[in-house]
Amino acid sequence: MKALEASMNELMGFPLFAGYNKLQILDLCQGGQIMTSSHRDILFHCGKEAHCFGIVLSGAYKLTKPSPLGEDVIVHFSTPGEALAAFIMAQPRPVYPVSAIAMGPSRFLKIPKENYINSWKSHPDLIFRIQNMLSSRMNMLQDQKVMAKSPLSQKVAMLLINLLDKDTEQGNASIKLPMTRKEIADNLGASVESVIRIMSEWSKQGIIQTADQQIHVLKVDKIIEHLNDANLK
Amino acid sequence: MKALEASMNELMGFPLFAGYNKLQILDLCQGGQIMTSSHRDILFHCGKEAHCFGIVLSGAYKLTKPSPLGEDVIVHFSTPGEALAAFIMAQPRPVYPVSAIAMGPSRFLKIPKENYINSWKSHPDLIFRIQNMLSSRMNMLQDQKVMAKSPLSQKVAMLLINLLDKDTEQGNASIKLPMTRKEIADNLGASVESVIRIMSEWSKQGIIQTADQQIHVLKVDKIIEHLNDANLK
DNA sequence: CGCTCGGTTGATGCACATCAAAGGCTGTGG
DNA sequence: CCACAGCCTTTGATGTGCATCAACCGAGCG
Numbered sequence: 001m002k003a004l005e006a007s008m009n010e011l012m013g014f015p016l017f018a019g020y021n022k023l024q025i026l027d028l029c030q031g032g033q034i035m036t037s038s039h040r041d042i043l044f045h046c047g048k049e050a051h052c053f054g055i056v057l058s059g060a061y062k063l064t065k066p067s068p069l070g071e072d073v074i075v076h077f078s079t080p081g082e083a084l085a086a087f088i089m090a091q092p093r094p095v096y097p098v099s100a101i102a103m104g105p106s107r108f109l110k111i112p113k114e115n116y117i118n119s120w121k122s123h124p125d126l127i128f129r130i131q132n133m134l135s136s137r138m139n140m141l142q143d144q145k146v147m148a149k150s151p152l153s154q155k156v157a158m159l160l161i162n163l164l165d166k167d168t169e170q171g172n173a174s175i176k177l178p179m180t181r182k183e184i185a186d187n188l189g190a191s192v193e194s195v196i197r198i199m200s201e202w203s204k205q206g207i208i209q210t211a212d213q214q215i216h217v218l219k220v221d222k223i224i225e226h227l228n229d230a231n232l233k
Numbered sequence: 234m235k236a237l238e239a240s241m242n243e244l245m246g247f248p249l250f251a252g253y254n255k256l257q258i259l260d261l262c263q264g265g266q267i268m269t270s271s272h273r274d275i276l277f278h279c280g281k282e283a284h285c286f287g288i289v290l291s292g293a294y295k296l297t298k299p300s301p302l303g304e305d306v307i308v309h310f311s312t313p314g315e316a317l318a319a320f321i322m323a324q325p326r327p328v329y330p331v332s333a334i335a336m337g338p339s340r341f342l343k344i345p346k347e348n349y350i351n352s353w354k355s356h357p358d359l360i361f362r363i364q365n366m367l368s369s370r371m372n373m374l375q376d377q378k379v380m381a382k383s384p385l386s387q388k389v390a391m392l393l394i395n396l397l398d399k400d401t402e403q404g405n406a407s408i409k410l411p412m413t414r415k416e417i418a419d420n421l422g423a424s425v426e427s428v429i430r431i432m433s434e435w436s437k438q439g440i441i442q443t444a445d446q447q448i449h450v451l452k453v454d455k456i457i458e459h460l461n462d463a464n465l466k
Numbered sequence: 467c468g469c470t471c472g473g474t475t476g477a478t479g480c481a482c483a484t485c486a487a488a489g490g491c492t493g494t495g496g
Numbered sequence: 497c498c499a500c501a502g503c504c505t506t507t508g509a510t511g512t513g514c515a516t517c518a519a520c521c522g523a524g525c526g
Contacts, residue, residue, distance in 0.1 A: 065375060067379045075375050091368075097375065127357070127360055128354070131320060131360075132323050138370065142298060145308060145374065146299075148306065182473095189378070189381025193475085193514090194513085194514055196473065200474070228301070414504075423483085426483080426484085427481085429504095430507090433505085446504095470525090474520080474521080475521105477518090478518105479516080484511075485510080489505085490505080490506105492502085495501105
């Protein structure tokens, strides 16, 4: 738990706080703490009562939920600038619907629930931005649901596209967060082996390339093409 | 499009407006129209610009989205009291992310977008209720995602439980909306035939019973048991 | 050096989708 | 009033995408 000031630059860069000045942000985040997590550290547990919400500062967190079969399913990947658990603060006695686990070293600004109910509530524009975040996350979930009957390779393609950083330069792009095949599988509801079979095929074809947990997409158009193609492979 | 007054009783009964009086509700809904839909009427189309949001008054609507394979996937079933498209009103130029189609005769209160941005926005409690609706819908989507690897029969069981009306009397309950097996399949990302095979088995065992599109669950505990059971069937 | 973790590959089987065919039911138009 | 077209349900036969099981390898690490 370090000083809030130190991360002010990051905070001011996030769309969530666009147009707010330093003082306003300090007020909104007062009493907040900066949590630094190592790889696989757990930020909060699914099912526990939620006293805080917060914002991802750096790195990434995966949001997981235990399946009836014991293994954890990854519901969402959260990247810097995203708000976590803000959506449930409006409930009388909120409970985390998922667990949050760090993927590599990450940092998180943890803010007390009271702030949301007191100061955030009186900023309708802020609440609207939260609402937009939430609705865009729901959209992603719906899009995934729509692909339920598509072949696994298309689901993988979709996931890659969604996670791509937009610094595309001539059809070349990469995914910032360190992601294992298992995590991809856990997100898609598939088995590791199946994901590997698909992705190593793409590696051979030079469409993607993995180095040190970082996935680079060399031929974005090929992936998109695959996404739209009716014929599988 | 009938007078708003006529449906005031319904509106006042919804949790969304709990604690609000007639005048306040009239103000919030001013300029609204009551749409009456017949079976399979389309309320709005996925992809069209959204000038209105609204509230389901009676009957039910299914929210669908076209899949890459052409067929429509059902993303959600909306029942009376639920708000539709309210979540996206905060966007500068909102577009319906799904289509809404009536299941049997239904009624819908259609409210202009401006109301949300003007009058609704200044009622933080109202916005919080909307946010809670949205987050509970997202929870359902997440729960479904978690069951991705479970056998189909458990997914069907889960769906039935979620749709059950809570007027349970000695393990007997029923689902209000008229639902075909195809709609269940379209919601679960399965084929009609598979759903039928599962449900007719349950019918034979006297666990459920269908009459005139209404599904009655005679032995709720059996369904719940099936949901938790590790062994499939 | 044993350990865990991530990736990879092959063999086998099963839960579903798919295809096909048929009967009941409702509404619609000639 | 009958014919016809849709829609919903059902049942059986056949095929397949992917899970599962079982190994094995290389790399980082205490």
